Amino acid sequence: xxxxxxxxxxxxxxxxxxxxxxxxxxxxxxxxxxxxxxxxxxxxxxxxxxxxxxxxxxxxxxxxxxxxxxxxxxxxxxxxxxxxxxxxxxxxxxxxxxxxxxxxxxxxxxxxxxxxxxxxxxxxxxxxxxxxxxxxxxxxxxxxxxxxxxxxxxxxxxxxxxxxxxxxxxxxxxxxxxxxxxxxxxxxxxxxxxxxxxxxxxxxxxxxxxxxxxxxxxxxxxxxxxxxxxxxxxxxxxxxxxxxxxxxxxxxxxxxxxxxxxxxxxxxxxxxxxxxxxxxxxxxxxxxxxxxxxxxxxxxxxxxxxxxxxxxxxxxxxxxxxxxxxxxxxxxxxxxxxxxxxxxxxxxxxxxxxxxxxxxxxxxxxxxxxxxxxxxxxxxxxxxxxxxxxxxxxxxxxxxxxxxxxxxxxxxxxxxxxxxxxxxxxxxxxxxxxxxxxxxxxxxxxxxxxxxxxxxxxxxxxxxxxxxxxxxxxxxxxxxxx
Amino acid sequence: xxxxxxxxxxxxxxxxxxxxxxxxxxxxxxxxxxxxxxxxxxxxxxxxxxxxxxxxxxxxxxxxxxxxxxxxxxxxxxxxxxxxxxxxxxxxxxxxxxxxxxxxxxxxxxxxxxxxxxxxxxxxxxxxxxxxxxxxxxxxxxxxxxxxxxxxxxxxxxxxxxxxxxxxxxxxxxxxxxxxxxxxxxxxxxxxxxxxxxxxxxxxxxxxxxxxxxxxxxxxxxxxxxxxxxxxxxxxxxxxxxxxxxxxxxxxxxxxxxxxxxxxxxxxxxxxxxxxxxxxxxxxxxxxxxxxxxxxxxxxxxxxxxxxxxxxxxxxxxxxxxxxxxxxxxxxxxxxxxxxxxxxxxxxxxxxxxxxxxxxxxxxxxxxxxxxxxxxxxxxxxxxxxxxxxxxxxxxxxxxxxxxxxxxxxxxxxxxxxxxxxxxxxxxxxxxxxxxxxxxxxxxxxxxxxxxxxxxxxxxxxxxxxxxxxxxxxxxxxxxxx
Numbered sequence: 015x016x017x018x019x020x021x022x023x024x025x026x027x028x029x030x031x032x033x034x035x036x037x038x039x040x041x042x043x044x045x046x047x048x049x050x051x052x053x054x055x056x057x058x059x060x061x062x063x064x065x066x067x068x069x070x071x072x073x074x075x076x077x078x079x080x081x082x083x084x085x086x087x088x089x090x091x092x093x094x095x096x097x098x099x100x101x102x103x104x105x106x107x108x109x110x111x112x113x114x115x116x117x118x119x120x121x122x123x124x125x126x127x128x129x130x131x132x133x134x135x136x137x138x139x140x141x142x143x144x145x146x147x148x149x150x151x152x153x154x155x156x157x158x159x160x161x162x163x164x165x166x167x168x169x170x171x172x173x174x175x176x177x178x179x180x181x182x183x184x185x186x187x188x189x190x191x192x193x194x195x196x197x198x199x200x201x202x203x204x205x206x207x208x209x210x211x212x213x214x215x216x217x218x219x220x221x222x223x224x225x226x227x228x229x230x231x232x233x234x235x236x237x238x239x240x241x242x243x244x245x246x247x248x249x250x251x252x253x254x255x256x257x258x259x260x261x262x263x264x265x266x267x268x269x270x271x272x273x274x275x276x277x278x279x280x281x282x283x284x285x286x287x288x289x290x291x292x293x294x295x296x297x298x299x300x301x302x303x304x305x306x307x308x309x310x311x312x313x314x315x316x317x318x319x320x321x322x323x324x325x326x327x328x329x330x331x332x333x334x335x336x337x338x339x340x341x342x343x344x345x346x347x348x349x350x351x352x353x354x355x356x357x358x359x360x361x362x363x364x365x366x367x368x369x370x371x372x373x374x375x376x377x378x379x380x381x382x383x384x385x386x387x388x389x390x391x392x393x394x395x396x397x398x399x400x401x402x403x404x405x406x407x408x409x410x411x412x413x414x415x416x417x418x419x420x421x422x423x424x425x426x427x428x429x430x431x432x433x434x435x436x437x438x439x440x441x442x443x444x445x446x447x448x449x450x451x452x453x454x455x456x457x458x459x460x461x462x463x464x465x466x467x468x469x470x471x472x473x474x475x476x477x478x479x480x481x482x483x484x485x486x487x488x489x490x491x492x493x494x495x496x
Numbered sequence: 497x498x499x500x501x502x503x504x505x506x507x508x509x510x511x512x513x514x515x516x517x518x519x520x521x522x523x524x525x526x527x528x529x530x531x532x533x534x535x536x537x538x539x540x541x542x543x544x545x546x547x548x549x550x551x552x553x554x555x556x557x558x559x560x561x562x563x564x565x566x567x568x569x570x571x572x573x574x575x576x577x578x579x580x581x582x583x584x585x586x587x588x589x590x591x592x593x594x595x596x597x598x599x600x601x602x603x604x605x606x607x608x609x610x611x612x613x614x615x616x617x618x619x620x621x622x623x624x625x626x627x628x629x630x631x632x633x634x635x636x637x638x639x640x641x642x643x644x645x646x647x648x649x650x651x652x653x654x655x656x657x658x659x660x661x662x663x664x665x666x667x668x669x670x671x672x673x674x675x676x677x678x679x680x681x682x683x684x685x686x687x688x689x690x691x692x693x694x695x696x697x698x699x700x701x702x703x704x705x706x707x708x709x710x711x712x713x714x715x716x717x718x719x720x721x722x723x724x725x726x727x728x729x730x731x732x733x734x735x736x737x738x739x740x741x742x743x744x745x746x747x748x749x750x751x752x753x754x755x756x757x758x759x760x761x762x763x764x765x766x767x768x769x770x771x772x773x774x775x776x777x778x779x780x781x782x783x784x785x786x787x788x789x790x791x792x793x794x795x796x797x798x799x800x801x802x803x804x805x806x807x808x809x810x811x812x813x814x815x816x817x818x819x820x821x822x823x824x825x826x827x828x829x830x831x832x833x834x835x836x837x838x839x840x841x842x843x844x845x846x847x848x849x850x851x852x853x854x855x856x857x858x859x860x861x862x863x864x865x866x867x868x869x870x871x872x873x874x875x876x877x878x879x880x881x882x883x884x885x886x887x888x889x890x891x892x893x894x895x896x897x898x899x900x901x902x903x904x905x906x907x908x909x910x911x912x913x914x915x916x917x918x919x920x921x922x923x924x925x926x927x928x929x930x931x932x933x934x935x936x937x938x939x940x941x942x943x944x945x946x947x948x949x950x951x952x953x954x955x956x957x958x959x960x961x962x963x964x965x966x967x968x969x970x971x972x973x974x975x976x977x978x
Contacts, residue, residue: 353921423827439835443823
């Protein structure tokens, strides 16, 4: 066997092996990949019809060798060589934490998560799924939260096209036998998201279920996790989210089970992708300070608490559900576009990140937040506008200003020599307090709703008050002139 | 002597006495008023030129007798009779706490504080003061926060017309000799506010000072308090606020001094008018649970914490400074009208009260919040609209709904059989969760900004979702049909 792939690309190794009994449960397979001093052990998985696969994402360029280990003779001791070449232009590797509260791709390129939520989009059939991908292509988001399991909830009563498990002869689900059609399909959607340059924040469990996926036995949960991780970990754009609203499953899965989920994912993922867990009630949040948690995923409407959360967790904070733009009957899904954009600006200027979702009533119950399709709202382009400003102004991430007047009530942060100040519901005619005491600077007035940046002709020095338009939802960027 | 006044009216008793030495400091005078079993002891005060006054607000109708006590022979043992008759139509007596978290006039008429702030309006000269009164006549507020002492602060650099103290021969102030012109003038303004049906929330100390009023010796503070209380307590519409931002004076006046201020006011005010104290930093709030504090006065922008404060203090809560409508450079004074109206609705639906203030930049530095004049903003009529709704819908005051979904994120309260729900930044197309499980009801849709009440033709029963306009800043009133 000889193969080639680019750094952080995905190498597929296919082997034929036993197809009797339950290969998912009975056959163990892994391979160790070596390149000089570096070695990684990668789990394999059964893909039906006697086919076994191992997927490898080479973290370094050069020649790699591998050798398999298995309890099945046909799969044991197989070996090969692969050549890993330089990554292509749009391949920056997986995203990891950088500068304590922020993120970057492995090659050092900054990454600022501006994600959206389409929980069950990959279970809606080809037509709608194609439309979702088309929407994602230009919506401006670079992360999408998506569930492995289909969803049962208000507006989500349709049966998925594929089911993740095989059935027993009595019609019940056999949670130890995976439906490879389901996983191949899901995986294709994950891959397509990656091709759009979007990180896939993969949600491994959730409580909105009528099939029994949320209430499997613990050993079934563990085996399922190993299977998903073996299939998907080699995609560089994968993030692991243990659950959507894990705390609504605490009865069936007590806290130590969630701890174990984190361990299993970490142990089986040789690339150490980002790991988080999402709460329902904020009061029941998981202990995000634990080592296995790479960043805090928060559900809370009150983004003005962002600095508090940064302090509590000492990690990047993404408020992935600060309520959604929409008009449905539930309060978590009916804030105005203006309010969601407002919450994004506050989150970001306070040194954190927020998540988008959209929940407008729809005659066919096709709500973006869960099924995808098209966007009906007004927040997405404004969020993309903010993303562009952050990417340009704050390559190392924004650190919030705090404590001292006037920063106690103005969402403002700093990145190097650039200050980004968001006034929100405030509408000063002048801004003076808090301007740099030394140096000269250029000032941009930013209309966050109309997406306009007005660079003032003057340069400023000292604490000369700057005239502002005196209307709400404005921001200001101050750049030092060297 | 014989006099007549109405119940809760103001009786002035004038006596001539010594004018040598320092009568303010050296002459003690009080009178005890009796009517059957009831007796009240009322402090007198010196009003210059050998004139001493005692003012009495009879709390009951009938014949009252009085007898004076003084260390000056001419003032001691003087007595008289007065007839107290029924109050006139617009006289409901002083306001007190009712139903733990709310207020009412003494005759039982509900009182819902919808106040504004004009800290130094009574020190601006007759022309501007007349304009302020004219504005107050129709602005819709029923309480005004006003300082005894003139103010020195940004936008407040003009010298007051009158000064509260006499000068020593060396030009320094003599804090033991009151300028009766100043107090007669201040008192006239207080009385005029009362004639408009507006409660005067009188602020006794504040830190914004260049004359030394904030840093007098403790005994001077105590004497000043006794003097002000003796002059003003007989006005039925007076409330006592120990300070504006008392915590910025803690260095000169440590906590036990503030405790003592409360005691002195209580001991010298026979009518037990409402007493509160206002903080700068919320973290430095006075202990509002103390017995001498009748209601909690809060300064905090985050009115969504109103239920928390009710729980902390177990008393009525007025967020008298939830930031002001305006556009000045300071964040406490530059929120939009829409945001202030929003904060009023949240405060009220969560069972509390809020305060208005207006701070638009002005070419002559005439900002309503401190100097009065005219209103330039848009919030006042909307606040008056809300006041009208509360007065009509919640005679006993609003108790907030809490804890259970969906009330954790919708500002909503109940008064008897009426529910008042404010959606704010939420814009549901339907409302269902949280509707009454039993009974039939009428529904009003309220546009809080456009001040429109749309009573739906249908009556509703059970938890049938109600169609809403799907735009923000709406409210809903649900009235049970008996």
